[in-house]
Amino acid sequence: MDKQWIGCAPGNFRIGRPAGFKPEIIVLHTIDSSLENAAICYNKPGTLQSVHYAIGNNGEIHQYVQEADTAFHAGLVVNPAAEFIKQRPNANPNFFSIGIALEESVLGSPTAAQWAACSKLLREIADRWHITVDGDHVLSHSAIRASVNCPVAGIDIAKLIATAVPDPAATLVAGKQIGLLSKVNLRSRASVGAPVVRVLDAGSKVEILSFTAGDVVSGNGYWYQDKDNCFFWAGATDRPNPQVLLTPNDGEASTDTMPLRDQPAVTVASLNINRSRFRLPAGQFFPERPKKDLIVLHFTAGSSAKSAFDTWIGDTQHVAAAYLVDADGTVYEVFDPTQWAYHLGVKGFNGRLDQRSIAIEIANVGPLRPAQDNPEVLNWWPPRRGQTQLFGTQYCDKIQTDKYRQTSYRGEQYFATFPAQEVQAIRLLLNDLCERFSIPKTLAPKAKQFERDLDFFQSYSGIASHVNFRNDKWDIGPAFDWAALAIANARDA
Known part of the structure; x- marks a missing residue:
């Protein structure tokens, strides 16, 4: 789901988590000001405050701290009601929690957009860290620190838990074949920190069972699950976004590979x-x-x-x-x-x-040049493996006139079309x-x-x-x- 990275001042969070700790609970908060003021607070040196996420009344999600890092949002324990906290009397809750704050609505209760965004984010975090979505693992701040009214009374956590159900679309891709663009590690869970079960070579085809949200790598947080319940990062495949597998023309959908030479044009009706x-x-x-x-x-x-x-x-x-x-x-x-x-x-x-x-x-790909060994082929700039020729990678044949335009400009004669x-x-x-x-x-x-x-x-x-x-x-x-x-x-x- 869409999130806007904001970040926070270095002293207001801790990089990583102490040895032996990982996210095991999710703590909900209310911010009593706007998202803009929250960003100012978290980015002001010395406030010693932060959360991982905040959700605005319009459903917009801001992220201030990476999930693998420690945010300062629930560290003070006062008469805790949560059994999970009582069982760890000497541990700082920040070390094993992820904090989500909701911008307070003028109506008291979260808006529909805010509620939907929180529900999806909650599910995504839970799937990523294998956190059970129930009343023992999704807590109010006040369940840790009894002296605060946080989140406000209008936030019904039980209702939120009930709506944070797994994405039903994830299982609709079962049986699909995914091609690997590079060598991939199959892991025990959707995380780069999980043990590697085995390694598959580039060019392999894998039948998948489902997909889920996992560790974000190079901006992509999707992971596939194979029939043996192993996980691998979607960014290393020919279908980096699993959502395209749910469309009738999924065979034409790829954003990480060279466009197919005979790929039909797709009309973009509206900006997305x-x-x-x-x-x-x-x-x-x-x-x-x-x-x-x-x-x-x-x-x-x-x-x-x-x-x-x-x-x-x-x-x-x-x-x-x-x-x-x-x-x-x-x-x-x-x-x-x-x-x-x-x-x-x-x-x-x-x-x-x-x-x-x-x-x-x-x-x-930009400018093209005729191949040295075949002038009827146009190459673009990367060299072939083991060669030093600059324009060494084949792009198209000259008979494919829709793929290029021949015109003299700044020393080059051929340019790839769009x-x-x-x-x-x-x-x-x-x-x-x-x-x-x-x-x-x-x-x-x-x-x-x-x-x-x-x-x-x-x-x-x-x-x-x-x-x-x-x-x-x-x-x-x-x-x-x-x-x-x-x-x-x-x-x-």
Whole structure:
């Protein structure tokens, strides 16, 4: 489910948990202020307060601490009513709990959206850590510390427990065959910390029984369960999102592999943004929220959104784009677009251009070159294994004219085209961002659209592309269907 990573000040939580401890209970709280004020409190050094999650009245979920880390939310024990706490009189409850706080509703009881989000989150956490969802393991803060009225009386925990049922869709995938893109470890539970039962080679096919939520790896928290009740991470398969297996055309749905050459186009009717799968953790982008008046389009120079995200995750240079658009039209929000990261690589501006712009990274391999051993084949930049030829990976044959456009631009003659569903998703995303941030919905002037002109673009507001800021780039280039955006060019200066 979608969560927005907020993070908190280092002194307000503990990295990891003491030896021998893991999440065994879930503790519910009420925050007596807004989500915004909660974030301020948890990010203020010295407050010594935090929770793992908070849920707003509109159902929005904010995460401040990783589940594997210790949040400071229930450490003071006063006349506990919970048997689970009584049986551990010398242990700090923070060491073995996950805290969820609900924004207090003006009506007293949680809103429908808040209730639904809490129910799903509760189930997801319980499945991930094998926590029994009952009154002994889902507790109120007041059951640990009797002196607090937390959560408020309007939160019926028994009712919440009754609604936190397993996802019935998970068993509907039973019997499906999943292909492995790389070698995978089969584990005893859906966690990278669980024992490895055995290892399967890349290219294997596995019949699955179900899927579940587990440890999040590279932004993906889905895990498959095989017939022997072993678990493996979905991100290492040709179906990284198990939900696609529930659709009639699941055979066409993949976001981690090169688009099939004869893949039919998919019409994107409305904008749907995935805010959980490819999500950068706090510390890998800048939390400041400068005014935005520019959108810059990039391409990944790779085959998928995942290929771009994998280069960003763990990078301490704060290089990333706020959005990724995959070849199938799926839009991923990598971090809150009100914040920023480096994406232009322009020297001499101290990040000012990056701060005022929202970057969109589009899955596309970019320039192509005829293969040295067969000029009727077009290759893209990665070399073949064991070779040093830069453009060594086959992309398409020249007879597949829908896959590329032949045009001379910055020293290259061939460029990969963009699938119609991807272009449509970009159009919808641009419309949404321009409206939300009051950015002029205009493309760069025709005379400058494919040219670098820092004097002009450092003060331009609207939609631009990477080539407008760098002479050594091609993105997003002349093969993109600019007309399909239905956005006019600004007048030439």
